[in-house]
Amino acid sequence: MKNPLDYELLRKKRAELKAEKFLNFKDSLYGLQExxxxxxxxNKTLSxxxxxxxxxxxxxxxxxxxSFFNLHKFKKNTTQTDIKDLSNINLKTDYSKYNLFDLPTVKSEYLINGNISDNLSQNIFGYYMFSNQAEIAKxxxxxxxxxILLQIKKENIDRPFLTQILFIEFVSxxxxxxxxxxxxxxxxxxxDVLDNSIFxxxxxxKYKKIKKNIIIPIKE
Known part of the structure; x- marks a missing residue:
């Protein structure tokens, strides 16, 4: 069996299709991958x-x-991102099918997959950065x-493990x-957030190592 998720085809269709049509195409491709x-x-013989x-x-x-930008583009039905309206998007209500906050429970054994610590974390950070940009600017x-860290903690109070991952990735x-x-x-x-955590x-x-290297730079 071959993985039907073709990233090169996705990139090609992103350039060719209007936003809503591309979203439908992407839905179907990821459905095939699932x-x-x-x-x-x-296959229980797999590790x-x-x-x-x-x-x-x-x-x-x-x-x-x-990404936050992608959701914004799909909502506007355009291939151009209109930055001035970003703060009006609410990922909790708009496009709920693609809601980054309506996620399955994250388990420690899933961290073997980089999607959680990398792409997903960055997308959620993007949400907090842009949806709160007016408050942050003040x-x-x-x-x-x-x-930002307080917002992450407050809005994910019922998902402590995900909150810990977000804190770790943000600070790191x-x-x-x-x-x-x-x-x-x-x-x-x-x-407070990482108390008794594996992180x-x-x-x-990591902090101590970097702090030491700043005070006593490593010779190249």
């Missing part, structure tokens, strides 16, 4: 990690393929990240850029 994965999941990867792919590949620069993005301010300025909130110690270790 059927393909369902058949693979019946447990690979079965977990497949299950996560089935659940999250499609929603993680939508805040001092050093308060903006705290506002800035640590990877050798920016320790986000971690240091929001430490109480981060520790807390690894994030602290």
């Amino acid at each position: 059927n393909y994965i369902n058949k693979l999941l019946l 447990k990690p690979f079965l977990n990867w497949l299950e996560a792919e089935k659940l999250y590949a499609y929603p993680s393929s939508f 805040l001092p620069v050093d308060k903006r990240f705290n506002f 993005t800035y640590l990877n850029k050798k920016n320790t301010n986000v971690y240091e300025n929001n430490l109480d909130l981060i520790n 807390k110690d690894s994030l602290l270790a």
Whole structure:
């Protein structure tokens, strides 16, 4: 069996079709992929990690393929993104079929699939950044990240594991850029969310390593 999800074909159709027609085409293609994965999941000779990867792919590949900008373009039925109207979009009510917040429960065994920690996390960050851009613009620069993290925590109170993943990915993005301010300025909130989690110690270790390298730069 061959995976029917052809990314090259998707890119070609994105350029050729109007937004709504492309969305319908994308629906059908991911539907074929789900059927393909369902058949693979019946094969119990496959390893447990690979079965977990497949299950996560089935659940999250499609929603993680939508960015905030894409949803906006589909709503406007245009191939151009009208940035000034982004804050009027509410992913919780608009296009509920593609709602990034109406997701299956994220389990630790699904983290083997990068869709959750990479694409999906970035899409949800995009939602918070753009849907709250008016409020964020009013805040001092050093308060903006705290506002975003608080929004993530508040709106995902019933999904603590997903919240932890979002916190880890958000803070790690800035640590990877050798920016320790986000971690240091929001430490109480981060520790509260990550308390007793599988991520807390690894994030602290990453922070300490990067902080040490900033103070005592590694020689190239």
